[in-house]
Amino acid sequence: MAKKNSNKKNKIPSQDKSFNSSRRNLLKSVGVVGAAVGAGTATNVIAQDSPQARLETSPITPEALEVLTAQEAETLESICNCLIPSDENGPGAQEARAVHYIDKSLASHNKDARELYMVSLQAIDSYARKTRGRPFYQLISDYQNSILLAVQNNKVSGCSPSGSGFFNMVRNDTIDGTFCDPYYGGNQNFVGWDMLKYPGVRLSTTEAEVAQGAALAPNHQSAYNHDTYTKTAGNSVANQRRGGHNA
Amino acid sequence: MPKNLPKTDVVIIGMGAAGGVAALPLTNAGLKVIGIEAGGWLSPRDFAPDELRNGARNWPQSSQKAANEAPTVRASSDQKAVQGGHPMMNAVGGTTMHYWAQSWRLNPWDFKMVSATRKRYGANRIPADSTVEDWPFAYEEIESYYEKVEFAVGISGQAGNVKGKINDRGNVFEGERQSEYPMSPLRSSPFTAQMDKAARSLDWNPFQGPAAITSELYDGRPPCQYHGFCNKGGCHVQAKSSTAVTTIPKAIDTGNLDVVTYARVTNIVTDNNGKVTGVDYLRGSEEYFQPADVVLMASYAYENVRLLQLSKSRAFPNGLSNNSGQVGKHYLSHHQGSPVIALFPHDLHNWYGLPAQGVAIDDWADDNFDHAALSFIGGANLWVHTDRKPISAAKMSTFGRGRNWGTEWKKFIMENADRTNTAYIQKTTLPYDGNYLDLDPSIKDTMGFPVTRITARYRENEKRIAEFSQTKMEEWYREAGAIDIIKTGLGDAMGASTHAYGGTRMGNNSETNVVDRWGFSHEAPNLGILGASVMGTSGSRNPTLTVQALSWRTAEHLTENWRSIVG
Numbered sequence: 001m002a003k004k005n006s007n008k009k010n011k012i013p014s015q016d017k018s019f020n021s022s023r024r025n026l027l028k029s030v031g032v033v034g035a036a037v038g039a040g041t042a043t044n045v046i047a048q049d050s051p052q053a054r055l056e057t058s059p060i061t062p063e064a065l066e067v068l069t070a071q072e073a074e075t076l077e078s079i080c081n082c083l084i085p086s087d088e089n090g091p092g093a094q095e096a097r098a099v100h101y102i103d104k105s106l107a108s109h110n111k112d113a114r115e116l117y118m119v120s121l122q123a124i125d126s127y128a129r130k131t132r133g134r135p136f137y138q139l140i141s142d143y144q145n146s147i148l149l150a151v152q153n154n155k156v157s158g159c160s161p162s163g164s165g166f167f168n169m170v171r172n173d174t175i176d177g178t179f180c181d182p183y184y185g186g187n188q189n190f191v192g193w194d195m196l197k198y199p200g201v202r203l204s205t206t207e208a209e210v211a212q213g214a215a216l217a218p219n220h221q222s223a224y225n226h227d228t229y230t231k232t233a234g235n236s237v238a239n240q241r242r243g244g245h246n247a
Numbered sequence: 248m249p250k251n252l253p254k255t256d257v258v259i260i261g262m263g264a265a266g267g268v269a270a271l272p273l274t275n276a277g278l279k280v281i282g283i284e285a286g287g288w289l290s291p292r293d294f295a296p297d298e299l300r301n302g303a304r305n306w307p308q309s310s311q312k313a314a315n316e317a318p319t320v321r322a323s324s325d326q327k328a329v330q331g332g333h334p335m336m337n338a339v340g341g342t343t344m345h346y347w348a349q350s351w352r353l354n355p356w357d358f359k360m361v362s363a364t365r366k367r368y369g370a371n372r373i374p375a376d377s378t379v380e381d382w383p384f385a386y387e388e389i390e391s392y393y394e395k396v397e398f399a400v401g402i403s404g405q406a407g408n409v410k411g412k413i414n415d416r417g418n419v420f421e422g423e424r425q426s427e428y429p430m431s432p433l434r435s436s437p438f439t440a441q442m443d444k445a446a447r448s449l450d451w452n453p454f455q456g457p458a459a460i461t462s463e464l465y466d467g468r469p470p471c472q473y474h475g476f477c478n479k480g481g482c483h484v485q486a487k488s489s490t491a492v493t494t495i496p497k498a499i500d501t502g503n504l505d506v507v508t509y510a511r512v513t514n515i516v517t518d519n520n521g522k523v524t525g526v527d528y529l530r531g532s533e534e535y536f537q538p539a540d541v542v543l544m545a546s547y548a549y550e551n552v553r554l555l556q557l558s559k560s561r562a563f564p565n566g567l568s569n570n571s572g573q574v575g576k577h578y579l580s581h582h583q584g585s586p587v588i589a590l591f592p593h594d595l596h597n598w599y600g601l602p603a604q605g606v607a608i609d610d611w612a613d614d615n616f617d618h619a620a621l622s623f624i625g626g627a628n629l630w631v632h633t634d635r636k637p638i639s640a641a642k643m644s645t646f647g648r649g650r651n652w653g654t655e656w657k658k659f660i661m662e663n664a665d666r667t668n669t670a671y672i673q674k675t676t677l678p679y680d681g682n683y684l685d686l687d688p689s690i691k692d693t694m695g696f697p698v699t700r701i702t703a704r705y706r707e708n709e710k711r712i713a714e715f716s717q718t719k720m721e722e723w724y725r726e727a728g729a730i731d732i733i734k735t736g737l738g739d740a741m742g743a744s745t746h747a748y749g750g751t752r753m754g755n756n757s758e759t760n761v762v763d764r765w766g767f768s769h770e771a772p773n774l775g776i777l778g779a780s781v782m783g784t785s786g787s788r789n790p791t792l793t794v795q796a797l798s799w800r801t802a803e804h805l806t807e808n809w810r811s812i813v814g
Contacts, residue, residue, distance in 0.1 A: 083652040089661060109304055145653065171652055172642075179637040180299040195657075196664040198598055198637045201296045203483060204472035205599040211437055213596040214665065228483065229295040 063100050066107040067114060072121045073099055074137040076170075079124070082141065082148050083174045091191040093178045101177030101186030102170075113169065120166040123158030124151060183224045190220045203228070249527055249534035255281045257805070258526055258539040260512045260554070263341020265777035266545030267490025268396060268795040269802040274503035276806035281537060282495075282506045283528055285312040286337030289344055289491070294481035298636040301345075301480040311337040312511055316692040318549050322704040322740035323681065330690055330698070334745040335547050339506060340491025342547075342745060343791070344481045347602035348459040348488065349630075350402045351788035352393045352796075354613040355386035355422040357675075360784055363614060364624050372624055374708050377677045378577050380783055383755045383764035386422045392796035392803075394426055397457075399497075400795070401465045401488040403430035404457030418454050420609045430462045433471060433604045436633050438595040438668070442606045445727035451610045456630065458603035459488035459791070468492065477601040478634050510535075513696070514558050515542055515774070521562040522814065523774045529694075540813045541773045541805060545798070548578065548747035548780035549699045552684045555751065555761075557696055568768040573761050574751060575685050577678035581746030581785050582705055584738050585713040587670045587720040588644050589729035594665040600633020602671075611719050612787045613675065623708045625675025627716035628787045629723065631668060640664040646731045670720045673746075674712040676705070676785040682741065684750050703741035710737040746779070746790055753781040753797075766801035773812055775801050 065073055080093035080102075093099075106114050124147065128136035132143050139147070150156050154163040177186030179193065181201070187193060193200060197214035201221050209216055224230045257273055259266040262284040273280050289307070300306045313335040319328035336342045356363055359381045364372050373379065396402075406427045407417025432455035435443070439455070446453035460477075461470045471486040485492045498504040507530065514527040516536065525538035544551045555574045558567040566574055608629040609615055618624055641660050644667070645651050648659060682703035690698050717734045724732060754760030757769035762781055768774040777798040779790045786793070805812060 084657055085654050087654050087657070089654070089658055092657065148652075149650075175641045176299060176303060176638055179641050181297050183297075184299055192641075193637055195661055196637050196640055197661075198640070198664070201474075202599065203296070203474050205474060207434060207436075210473070210596055210599050213437075213594045213598075223295040223297045226295075228292055229297075 063097070065103055068103050068106070068117070068121075071125070071135075072118060073103065074135070075121045075125045076102065076117070078137040078139075078144055079148060079170060080174045080177070082144050083171055084178050085141070090195060092195075093174050095188065095191045096178040096186050097188045098174045098177030098186050100188075101180065101184055102173050104185045105173065105177075110173070113173075116160050116166060116169065120159040120170075123156060123160075124148075126158070127156045181224070182222050190218065193220075194218060201226075249536040252535055252537045254525075254538040254540070255279045256539065257281070257541045257543060258283060258537055259543045259545050259777075260515075260526065261285075261341065261545035261550070261778075262339045262490070262495060262506055263336070263545065264343045264346075264490060264791050265794050265798040266543065267340060267343070267493075267495045268399070269543060269545065269777055269798040270498040270504050271399065271494040272799055272802040272806060274498040274501040278503060278806065278809075280498070280504045281539070282504060283510045283512055283526065283537070284337070284339050284506055284508050285511045286339065286341075287508045288339050289481060291481070291483045291485060294476070294483050296474055296476040296480070296483070298476070298638050301476065302478065302636065303638060305479065307336075307338070313337055313550075315694075316553075316696075316698045318684075318699040318701050318743045319687045319690050320701045320740055320742050322702075324702050328687060328690075328700045328702070331742060333549075333743050335550070338491070339495060339508065340489040343459070343487070343489035344491060345479050346745070346791065347478065347789070349603050349789040350397070350404070350457045350459040350792040351786070352390075352422060352424075353386070353784075353786040353788070353793050354420065354609075354615075356614045357784050357786040358382040358384065358386050358389075360614075360624070360675075367614070368618060368624070372618075374677060374679070374706060376680050376706065377708075378680060378759070379677050380752075380754055380756075380759065382783060383753060389793075389796050389800065390422065390425065392800045393792065394424070395799055396792060396795045398429050399799075400459055400490065400493045401430065401461055401468070402428055402457050402459055402792070403432055403462040404428040405432045405455055407454060415452060416454060418607070418609055419452050420612070420615045428457060430465055432456075433458055433460060433462050433601075434473070436596065436600060436604060438597055438600070438633055439604065439606045439631070441595075442631050442723070442727050446606065446608055446723060449723065449726050451608055451723070453606045453608055456603065456605060456607040457792075460601075460603055461486045461488065466493070471601075473599050473601065473604070475599040475601050475634060475636070477603065478636075512554060513694070515544075515554065515567055517558070517560045517562050517567060517771060519561055521771055523567075523771050541775065543775040543777055543801070543805075544751075545777040548750045548778060549684065549701075549743065551776060551778055551780040552578075552750035553686065553699045556686050563770070568751070568761055568770045568774060570770055571758055571761075573759060575683045577749035577752045577783060578682055578684045578701070578703055579676045579678050579748050579785060580701075580703065580741040580744035581748070581790075582674040582676045582709045582713060582738060583671065583744070583746060585717065585735050586672060587717050587724065588646075588733040588735070589668050589670070589724040590646050590663065590731040591666045591668070591728060592730050593728075595633075595635075595668060597633045597635040597665060597668070600635060602632050602634045604634075605630050605632030605671075608719075608723065611716060621711075621715070623711040623715070625677075625708070625712060626787055627672045627674040627712055627719075629716065629720050630671040630673070631723075632671065635665065637664075640667075643667050644733055646733060668724075670724070672713075672716050672720060673787045673789070674709055674716060675787050676709055676748075678749050678752075678783065679703075679706055701741065701743060705738050705741060713737040746785065748779045748782045748785050748790065751776045751780040752783045754783065765804040766797060767804075767812065772814060775805065777801055
C-alpha cells in the first residue's frame with residue numbers, strides 16, 4: 001500500500017474515454033473507493049488502453065449506501081447527473097460518483113443535512129410521479145431538468161429548507177463530490193480534475209511546470225497517495241517528514 | 248476549588264501570532280513564562296493538500312474551542328444578533344498556522360490619520376460619528392520592532408524605501424525602512440507578470456507584497472515549494488513563518504517557556520487593589536489557578552474583549568480594566584469584502600499559486616493620492632494573487648451567462664476554470680459610535696458563558712472607498728485584458744473577521760482607551776494586552792505584522808520596566 005510516489009508516476013492508466021456511462025453499467029463498474037484503494041490498484045500495472053487495463057482500473061468495487069435508501073439514491077443520482085451531466089463533453093458527476101460522496105458525507109461531516117435530503121428527495125420524486133407519472137430517475141433528461149429548474153425556482157412544494165435552499169445545497173455538494181480529493185469517495189478516477197484540466201496535487205512545483213498550465217500532464221495523485229499524509233500501517237514515523245516542535 | 252500551581256513571572260494567554268512573538272524577548276531576558284493555549288501542536292503531517300478538508304470543512308478549527316463560542320452578529324442595536332461562523336484558529340501558532348501570511352507594515356499615515364487629515368484637508372473631513380484617534384506614537388517609533396519581527400520570523404519581500412532610497416520594484420509609498428527584507432520576494436508567475444505589466448502601462452506602481460513565507464533557505468527552514476495549499480492550510484515544509492516554527496521553539500529552547508496546550512482561561516483574577524494575580528484555566532475537566540506577576544492577553548479581539556468582560560471582580564465590577572467603560576468600544580472589522588471578479592480570454596496558469604504570491608497596488612491606498620475632490624478619507628490596497636483549487640474553480644461566477652448547472656454550464660467551467668481571478672481589496676476602516684462588542688444576552692458557549700455579540704456596520708466612508716477601489720480594480724483588470732468584470736456589493740454588517748480590531752484600544756487618554764502607549768492597562772498596571780484589539784486604525788492591509796511588532800514592543804517594555812510594572 002505504501003508505495004513510493006515515484007513508482008506510481010505515469011503508471012496509473014489514464015481515464016478511459018470509452019467508459020460506459022449507462023446507468024446499469026455504471027453501477028457495476030463504479031471506480032475505486034478512496035485513494036488508499038486507488039493506490040492499491042496501481043500495484044497492478046498494466047499497459048494503458050488494453051482491455052485488461054480497463055478492467056483493472058475500473059474494478060467492481062462494492063458501494064454501500066450508508067444513509068440514503070436505494071430509492072433516494074436513485075433520485076439523487078439523477079439530480080447529480082442533471083447538474084454536472086455526462087455528455088458529449090465527457091464524464092460528469094455520475095462517473096465521479098458524487099452520489100457516493102454525498103451519501104458518505106451524510107453519515108459523517110454533513111450529517112446535519114440528512115433530513116433535508118430525505119424530505120426534499122421525496123418531494124421531488126413525488127412531484128415527478130404526480131406531474132409525469134413516473135419516478136424522477138425514470139424520466140427523460142428534459143423532464144428531469146425542467147423539474148430541477150422548478151425546484152431551483154421554489155415551485156416544487158415540500159423541499160426543505162426551501163426549493164432554492166435545497167437546490168443550492170445539492171449543487172454545492174455535487175460539486176464537492178465531483179472535484180474533491182478521491183479519498184472522500186467522489187472524483188473517482190480523477191474525472192473531475194481532468195474535466196477542469198487541473199494537473200493534480202503536487203507537493204512541489206517549478207516555474208516551468210506552472211508555465212505549462214493545462215499542458216502539464218495530470219499526475220492523478222490524491223493527497224493521500226503521498227507518504228507524508230497517508231496513515232497506513234506501513235507508513236511508519238521513520239518515513240515521514242520531520243514534525244513541528246514537540247509534535 | 249481550582250488546583251493552585253507554582254507562581255510564574257508571566258502568563259501569556261494564547262500562543263498565536265502575538266503571544267508567540269512576545270514569548271521570545273521575555274524568555275531571552277530570563278523571565279519564566281507560561282503560555283496557555285486552547286489548541287494543541289500541529290505538524291506538517293497534519294496539513295494535507297486537501298481542498299475539501301481545509302477549504303470547505305475548515306479543518307482543524309471547525310472542531311475547536313473557538314467553534315463553541317462563535318460571536319453573534321448584528322448591524323445595529325435594534326436588531327437581533329445571529330450566531331455565524333468564526334475565523335479563529337486554536338493551535339500553537341494560532342492563525343499563523345493557516346493564514347495567507349501577508350506581512351505588511353502599516354503606512355506612516357495610519358498612525359496619525361486624524362491630525363494628518365485635518366492638516367491636509369481641514370477639520371471636517373473625519374466622519375462626525377467616527378471615534379478615531381491618532382495613535383499615541385508615530386511610525387518611526389515602531390519601525391525598529393517591525394524590523395526585529397521581520398528577521399525573527401522570516402519575511403520575504405521587496406523593499407521600496409530603504410533609508411530614503413526609493414526602489415520602484417518595491418512599494419514606493421511605504422514608510423522609510425532601515426533595512427531590506429531578510430529574503431527576496433516570492434517568485435513571480437505568468438499571471439503576476441501580466442498584472443505587473445498592465446499596472447505599469449497605467450503608470451501605477453505595482454510590487455510583490457511581503458509574505459511570512461520563505462523564498463529561500465532561512466533559519467534552517469526550506470523555501471516555499473509552491474504547491475499552493477496555503478489558504479486555510481498549514482505548510483507541509485514549514486516554509487510558512489508561523490510562530491509555531493519560529494519564535495515559539497526558540498523561546499522554548501531558552502528553557503524559560505512552558506506551553507500548556509488544550510487549556511482555556513476562564514477568568515483573570517484580581518486582588519482588591521486592582522492588580523491581577525493570575526488566571527483560572529480549565530484543562531479537560533481539571534481547574535487550575537496559575538499565579539503570575541504579570542498577565543499578557545494575546546488572543547483575537549473577540550476573545551480578549553470577552554475574557555475582560557467575563558472577568559468581573561470587586562475592583563472591576565463591569566469587567567476587568569473596564570471602569571471607564573471602554574472595553575469593547577472602537578471595534579471594527581476590516582472592510583476586505585466587495586471584491587471585483589475578472590474573466591480573461593486565456594488560461595492564467597494559477598493552479599499552483601498561493602494567496603501571498605501576488606501583485607499589490609498602493610497608489611489608491613491610505614493618503615497616497617489627493618482626496619481634496621473626493622468624499623472619503625483613506626483608501627484601499629489592491630491585491631491580485633494566484634491561488635486556485637478545483638472545487639472553488641468549479642464554483643466560479645458564471646458572469647451572467649445563464650444557468651449555473653447543466654450541459655452549457657459544464658462547458659463554461661471546462662473552458663474557464665483557469666481564466667478567472669478575484670481581487671482582494673483591503674480598505675481603510677474606521678471605528679464609530681454604535682459599533683461595539685459586548686456579551687450576548689442569550690447565546691452561550693458549551694460551558695455556559697455568554698458569547699461575544701458584535702454590533703457593527705460599515706458607514707459611508709468605507710462604502711465610498713469600496714466603490715472607488717472597485718473602479719480602479721476594474722481599470723487594472725481591463726488593462727490586463729479581462730473581457731468581463733463583476734463588482735460585488737459594497738457591504739453592510741461587520742461580521743466576525745480575521746481582521747478584527749479595537750475593543751481594548753491603545754492610547755494616552757485613559758477616558759477613551761483601555762491600554763497605554765506600551766500596551767499595559769490604564770486600570771490594572773500589571774495586565775498587558777497584545778493583539779489587534781489594541782489597534783485603533785486598520786490601515787488598508789493585513790494586521791499581523793503590526794500585531795507582532797506591537798507584541799515585541801510591549802514585551803521589551805516589560806523586561807526593561809519589570810520592577811515598576813510588577814510594583
